[in-house]
Amino acid sequence: MMRARLTIDPATAIGPVRRRTFGSFVEHLGRAVYTGVYEPDHPESDEDGFRRDVLDLVRELGVSTVRYPGGNFVSGYRWEDGVGPREERPSRLDLAWHSLEPNQFGTDEFMAWAKKAGIEPMMAVNLGTRGILEAVDLVEYCNVARGSHGAERRIANGFVEPHRVRMWCLGNELDGPWQIGHKTAAEYGRIAAETARAMRMIDPDLELVACGSSGRDMPTFGEWERVVLSEAHEQVDMISAHAYYWEKESGLQELLVSAEDMDRFIAEVGAVIDAVAAGTKSTKEIGISFDEWNVWYIDRDPSRPPTGDDWPVAPRLLEDNYSVADAVVVGNLLISLLRNTDRVWSANQAQLVNVIAPIMTEPGGPAWTQTTFHPFALTSHHARGDVLRVAVDAPTIETFRFGPVPALDAVATWSADSASLFVVNRHTTGGITASIEVPGGCLLGDAVTLSHHDPNWKASTTEDSRSVVRANESAHLTGTTLTIELPPVSWTMVVLTPP
Ligand code: AHR
Numbered sequence: 001m002m003r004a005r006l007t008i009d010p011a012t013a014i015g016p017v018r019r020r021t022f023g024s025f026v027e028h029l030g031r032a033v034y035t036g037v038y039e040p041d042h043p044e045s046d047e048d049g050f051r052r053d054v055l056d057l058v059r060e061l062g063v064s065t066v067r068y069p070g071g072n073f074v075s076g077y078r079w080e081d082g083v084g085p086r087e088e089r090p091s092r093l094d095l096a097w098h099s100l101e102p103n104q105f106g107t108d109e110f111m112a113w114a115k116k117a118g119i120e121p122m123m124a125v126n127l128g129t130r131g132i133l134e135a136v137d138l139v140e141y142c143n144v145a146r147g148s149h150g151a152e153r154r155i156a157n158g159f160v161e162p163h164r165v166r167m168w169c170l171g172n173e174l175d176g177p178w179q180i181g182h183k184t185a186a187e188y189g190r191i192a193a194e195t196a197r198a199m200r201m202i203d204p205d206l207e208l209v210a211c212g213s214s215g216r217d218m219p220t221f222g223e224w225e226r227v228v229l230s231e232a233h234e235q236v237d238m239i240s241a242h243a244y245y246w247e248k249e250s251g252l253q254e255l256l257v258s259a260e261d262m263d264r265f266i267a268e269v270g271a272v273i274d275a276v277a278a279g280t281k282s283t284k285e286i287g288i289s290f291d292e293w294n295v296w297y298i299d300r301d302p303s304r305p306p307t308g309d310d311w312p313v314a315p316r317l318l319e320d321n322y323s324v325a326d327a328v329v330v331g332n333l334l335i336s337l338l339r340n341t342d343r344v345w346s347a348n349q350a351q352l353v354n355v356i357a358p359i360m361t362e363p364g365g366p367a368w369t370q371t372t373f374h375p376f377a378l379t380s381h382h383a384r385g386d387v388l389r390v391a392v393d394a395p396t397i398e399t400f401r402f403g404p405v406p407a408l409d410a411v412a413t414w415s416a417d418s419a420s421l422f423v424v425n426r427h428t429t430g431g432i433t434a435s436i437e438v439p440g441g442c443l444l445g446d447a448v449t450l451s452h453h454d455p456n457w458k459a460s461t462t463e464d465s466r467s468v469v470r471a472n473e474s475a476h477l478t479g480t481t482l483t484i485e486l487p488p489v490s491w492t493m494v495v496l497t498p499p
Pocket of ligand 1: 071072
């Protein structure tokens with residue numbers, strides 16, 4: 001066993017735990033919507049066709065916000081196709097995922113589902129193939145109480161109360177050459193600024209997110225943010241960041257330190273935000289909306305869309321099956337997002353159901369949870385109050401991308417009645433005994449660890465993921481020193497009651 005020392009000190013507060021850190025994402029992609037959240041023929045479904053078993057798991061996951069309807073899908077979407085009588089809605093080719101979109105679930109269904117799930121909707125408008133007017137029409141449809149064409153149309157469709165959507169993404173990944181309507185930073189910055197201005201003429205309280213880079217490795221990263229913010233700084237509140245991690249040829253150890261990349265990405269976007277603000281002498285603060293993040297085995301077969309004449313409805317796409325190691329990475333990415341709470345004002349794990357998701361379903365069959373469900377659910381339910389920086393003195397591991405990095409990574413949260421430590425051991429083989437200094441008078445509550453003797457272990461429809469999270473019986477508190485054993489490739493949460 002190697003040894004490490006950590007210190008939890010309430011004087012190291014970075015900022016508040018933001019509920020919006022625990023957002024998720026439902027895109028019209030694969031089976032996220034159809035046979036995911038919506039399956040009218042399923043025996044578990046309610047009167048709206050929403051799967052009750054999925055709704056229960058979404059609540060258990062502790063999701064705060066859900067981004068909708070895309071993703072790449074939104075750049076070819078006509079939102080009008082998805083409202084009104086279902087029998088009149090057209091089926092359209094979804095070019096992003098080479099599928100057929102039947103439009104049986106649209107904006108109103110999503111809002112009804114969001115209400116039942118108890119989440120805040122975060123909508124995206126299509127700035128790939130459409131423009132200011134269609135975006136404004138959607139805001140009018142959603143948020144105007146009555147009297148206008150859009151508002152009366154919503155009321156006629158059975159939704160008398162406005163949906164009151166506050167958070168809006170101004171398009172999706174328009175820096176990406178794969179995006180329908182891909183733009184240069186200057187082209188996008190102009191349309192984003194003008195769309196934002198027009199949307200705010202309807203509702204000045206909207207919170208608007210400009211597209212940042214779809215990855216830190218994009219050739220335009222940095223310059224894209226600079227140009228977009230130079231155009232739209234005064235019109236938007238946040239700029240987005242997207243990051244996906246998967247095990248490459250460099251191996252498991254490299255995947256396990258992915259949060260190092262996320263930390264650097266956030267710091268770099270933050271630096272550009274500050275540089276633009278300094279250049280324009282603006283006092284307006286801009287945050288980061290990390291509105292797509294996850295482990296995603298992007299180059300494997302489940303991520304290949306259909307081709308040719310095959311345009312299926314809700315095909316099995318991006319249905320990655322996650323290992324214990326993947327779940328440890330997800331837990332570590334959440335540690336990074338919390339640690340950066342001063343910069344990251346909102347975040348969305350991509351995605352929620354079936355598509356690179358913590359929740360899986362079988363059509364007509366059960367819903368089940370992946371390993372990645374647990375670090376998300378436990379962090380969301382136990383992170384309260386302020387985020388604290390945790391000092392870590394741990395053995396290091398050598399990595400290709402970042403040189404030596406600490407084997408442990410941790411963050412803590414602190415409120416009047418509860419404190420929590422979230423810590424990962426990213427070493428592939430070595431267990432670590434951690435001695436953690438905590439403020440005097442703390443009481444030890446639950447300590448749980450997610451790990452498995454085989455880090456490649458995965459859950460399935462028949463093998464439940466819950467067995468990978470167990471009470472960590474090694475935890476004990478003597479005076480102000482908490483001692484705990486952290487197995488290799490593990491994620492741990494320790495709950496304390498503050499004095
Ligand atoms: O989440 C899957 C896809 O990843 C989204 O549609 C797109 O925005 C990103 O490239």
